[in-house]
Amino acid sequence: MSGTDQPRTRLTPPEGATPPVRHPDAPAPGELLGAHYDGCFGCGTGQPHGLHLEARAGDGVSITAEFTVKAAHQGAPGLAHGGVLATALDETLGSLNWLLRVIAVTGRLETDFLAPVPLGTVLHIEARVTAVHGRKIYSTAVGRIGAPDGPVAVRAQAVFVEVKVDHFIDNGRTEEIQAAMADPDQVKRARAFEVNP
Ligand SMILES: CCCCC/C=C\C/C=C\C/C=C\C/C=C\CCCC(=O)SCCNC(=O)CCNC(=O)[C@H](O)C(C)(C)COP(=O)(O)OP(=O)(O)OC[C@H]1O[C@@H](n2cnc3c(N)ncnc32)[C@H](O)[C@@H]1OP(=O)(O)O
Numbered sequence: 363m364s365g366t367d368q369p370r371t372r373l374t375p376p377e378g379a380t381p382p383v384r385h386p387d388a389p390a391p392g393e394l395l396g397a398h399y400d401g402c403f404g405c406g407t408g409q410p411h412g413l414h415l416e417a418r419a420g421d422g423v424s425i426t427a428e429f430t431v432k433a434a435h436q437g438a439p440g441l442a443h444g445g446v447l448a449t450a451l452d453e454t455l456g457s458l459n460w461l462l463r464v465i466a467v468t469g470r471l472e473t474d475f476l477a478p479v480p481l482g483t484v485l486h487i488e489a490r491v492t493a494v495h496g497r498k499i500y501s502t503a504v505g506r507i508g509a510p511d512g513p514v515a516v517r518a519q520a521v522f523v524e525v526k527v528d529h530f531i532d533n534g535r536t537e538e539i540q541a542a543m544a545d546p547d548q549v550k551r552a553r554a555f556e557v558n559p
Pocket residue numbers: 369370371398404452453456457465466467468469470496497498521523524525527530531539542543548551552555
């Protein structure tokens with residue numbers, strides 16, 4: 363790789379990175395987070411074939427989540443599609459930002475697939491922020507088959523990049539943005555981001 367083929371940033375935090383700070387108003391450990399947007403493929407209830415991933419706050423800046431592999435999520439017959447598994451990890455990692463009260467998008471996501479995940483499996487995911495450096499948030503996730511201490515099937519390392527709410531307003535389609543703004547819970551959440559940076 364050379365020039366523009368190089369990744370923007372390494373997955374290991376640079377010198378000067380600091381430990382993440384859990385926001386004082388973050389949901390208590392064990393609390394269900396709920397969907398951040400009804401139309402989200404990862405967590406939204408309005409997506410019939412979505413992942414319907416359920417995330418809970420953990421201790422520190424960590425999240426646990428469960429995702430059940432359904433027929434619509436197959437790649438090979440009877441096995442979860444790798445991209446769908448990466449999505450489940452991405453969604454769980456994205457939920458971590460709610461504990462920091464920061465809005466951030468995935469900049470880089472590296473996934474290791476260690477074991478196939480059969481249809482019907484409940485994938486138990488745990489994700490954690492390891493460090494913060496400027497707008498960059500470094501995090502890791504692991505997905506286990508069948509139980510929180512089950513065999514490891516997937517792992518990920520990620521860098522999320524903090525953005526302003528304008529990122530969504532400027533880049534999203536007007537129709538969906540207006541619908542999201544009309545959802546009282548979304549407005550509350552967007553406000554919370556803006557008054558509690
Ligand atoms: C209106 C109602 C809406 C309400 C919304 C309210 C709340 C929303 C709540 C939650 C929604 C949030 C997420 C959804 C949750 C889960 C879903 C899973 C997450 C995703 O699925 S999300 C979709 C996929 N994701 C993208 O769609 C990103 C596309 N992309 C961009 O939008 C830009 O590319 C961006 C913003 C990433 C950067 O652009 P930029 O211009 O702002 O930043 P800039 O270039 O200045 O870089 C600043 C520092 O970040 C480093 N950096 C930059 N890019 C990097 C990269 N790719 N990898 C590693 N490091 C990177 C630089 O190296 C520099 O580091 P340093 O400061 O050390 O030099």
